[in-house]
Amino acid sequence: MARKNRTTPDKRIWTAYLIIGVLLMAGVAFFSSWRAMRTAEERFCQTLEFVKSQSTSFEKHNDTITAKALRRTAVAAHQLAENPALDLSDPQCLNRQTEKLWLTGISVLGPDGTLRCESTTNGIGYDRFGDQLKNDAVLDVLSYPRKTYVKRVLLEDGSAVDVAAHRAESTELLLLAYRYTPAEFVEETALSIQSILDGYPAETSGTLFIVQNNQVVAANRPELIGQDVAGSPLAQGIRKAGAAEKLTHTRDWNGSGCYFGMFCHGRSFDLYAYTDEKIIFREALLLILTVLVGYILLVMILQLLRRRSAQEMELQKKEQERKYQTQLEEQNRKLEIALQHEGRQTAPSGSSCSI
Template sequence: MIDAPDHTTEKRGDRSALAWLLAALLGIALSAAAGMTSYGYTTAQAEQRFSDVVDYVATQSLSYDAFNSAYATKNLIRVMEIAGEAARDMERDGSVDNATLEQYADQFNVTALIVTDASGNLVSESSKDDVGYESLAANLKEAPVLEVAAHPLKSYTARITLADDSVADIGCVARPDGEGIVVAVRHQSAKAVASNTLKLQSLLDGYETIDSGNIVIENDGKVVATNAVEPAVSGVFDLPATDAIVVNGIKERCLAGKVRLVNDSGEWYLGTFGKARDFYVYTYAPAQRYFEVVAAVVASVLALYGGVIATVVLVRRRAESQRFADLLLQERDYGDKLAKAAREASSANSAKTEFLRRMSHDLRTPINGIRGMVEVGNANADDLQKQTECRSKIWTASGLLLDLANEALDMSRLESGQVDLNLVPTDMVALNREVCDILERQAEERLVTIICDQRTLDHPYARVSVTHLKRLLLNIAGNAVKYNRQGGYVRLTCREVEPVDGVPVYEYTIADNGIGMSEEFQQHLYEPFSREE
């Protein structure tokens, strides 16, 4: 025999595989959505942080420029005042030779005093630190300076940055005699200038790389401030190759204020730039720290989703286990019901068999009585009194036989084995005599005497089930007759005993002088159809 494939199991397996596939796809979709959302959020944060840096540089640079401009203006005004005082002293002393200028230079604490003609050519000078007419000649021949000689009321001052990044503050006024220009020069080294002015580099001291990333500030293509490296020489920055590549990548790929990914030798950076007055501010940071945040968010979403899936699976498995247990319980209940039905059927069959066996035994007694009375009637055909007596006894026995037949035909009681008592008022004395009359002929055939030892009762009437009481008495008394000995007797007696709660109690006694029962058999007295051999 070949078993057919279990299509239900296959369909269940297909549904389970489809459910897991959908769960996996949903997990991927949630992870992607979480990653994109997290990436967008982190880049927005980076844009905001980088924008704050640019705004900070722009705001602070205005303050720095104002301070530096005020400091420079103060120096320039002072140099111009010194030039005017020196010109007046020259007019008073009437001398412009080098020795006099050297004396004035020491007096006014300047680096150089220079006297030129109206064309800017040198007349005399006093200088030191290699800062004098030779290093400033080109500047002193410029039109704004020469206009001072042509217009004595004018004056001119300027800060000149020299080749070594030092500065020379010059103040120019016309000579009182109208024959040229007096120039006062105060020189400051690059280091001195740096120490006396506010630098953009100090703006970045409050920015840690780990918080704000690297910051590079350029002016005219030169790095003027950064937190990426320390300056090699005051005011000079040499960016590492990696930072230089990243800054160039930002210049090529990024729009102002928009964060973009920039790659350098396989390492990714998030960067952007902004403009603050004359400066370009480039900000960037390794993208790894942001990707780690994205990865952490994705991992958290996956963990949460996995927990939800695990909970759903656990709940479903518990539900399936409960359903399986319920099915087992239903099957067990069904099996118990089948077993109970089988037992009930067997019990019903046993009840039928038992009932029929008892009924066949009970039927024989009234039938034998009827047959005996018929024989007596036949034997006394001419005795009308005897005939009447026999017919009366036949009627009584046939009534009992009819009751037994009706009970046998009641199939519901036959199947259930239950006893339905029909209680009716009955003369207990007459009932006892009827039992004796039914057994009388059977007793005569066996040469056994039936004795109806019946006395008058205080309460002769009682509500009893006549059929069942007669069956009981006939069954016991009939057996006493059947298994008695010739010449023996069977005595039937009904008497009242002590009432219970005011209700009369009757006691039936069936006694015989037959062979009796052994003590061993008496232990089986109430077993159905048991008999001692």
């Protein structure tokens, strides 16, 4: 019966330990997961904000360089248009003006946009870049003599052509003045956004990439450059958050794996960041395991203390029983001695003799 009574409190204590442990681990798991996501969100926000500011500065710098080049070309186009001695039908005359104004070439277009005459110094002519010009906008210059159309045309090899269009004086012809810049010089004078992302290793900072016109133009993982994000499960998963700089769950490029990512808007681009959820919850898992081990150790210590306390109480109880038994034996011994003594005193007086 006593054993059964001891077993019942033990079951209750272990049940209490289990309930407290489950509640504790649930609380720790919730808090650590929430904290891990907030930390990842803050880290991504800081990274995206810095990359966005740097990229915007780079774009402004590059736009300034392009604007200066286009302005110089526009000035040359004005000089050509205002030159009364310029023969727009003589390639040799155009060639002399090309060398004088440090131009790559001069093209003369008719009112319908067809090429009438041209002079070029390196073979780069109207046929190389004409298709990339907005014909309606270019020809619109003919209706406004003081208007100038300028544009930087990027060729397929990375080189650039700075074009300026202006109406020739007292004619219905359009003058195109242009300068060609080789690809290597374009790269040297322009700041590359890619150089910013190269400073963020994907293993520690997550994957970062910049999108323009649904194409990845820069990334800290080279294999992503050129990817189309229009049908990407990853980009669509990040976009489903509906708001910039908000962490959301997504999938990898091929729709597999579990990731967290966010996006933000730049000056003329969108910037994305994502990382594997295992990396985000790695510290949270470590905290959960630490708390679990700590709780198990605490339960073991409590049980050890409880067992020692029970043993001490048992020893005290046995000691009290021993003392009580000793006192009882001593009292019995004294009582027996007293009875024996009393028996000796009453024996003579109780005897009688008759004569």
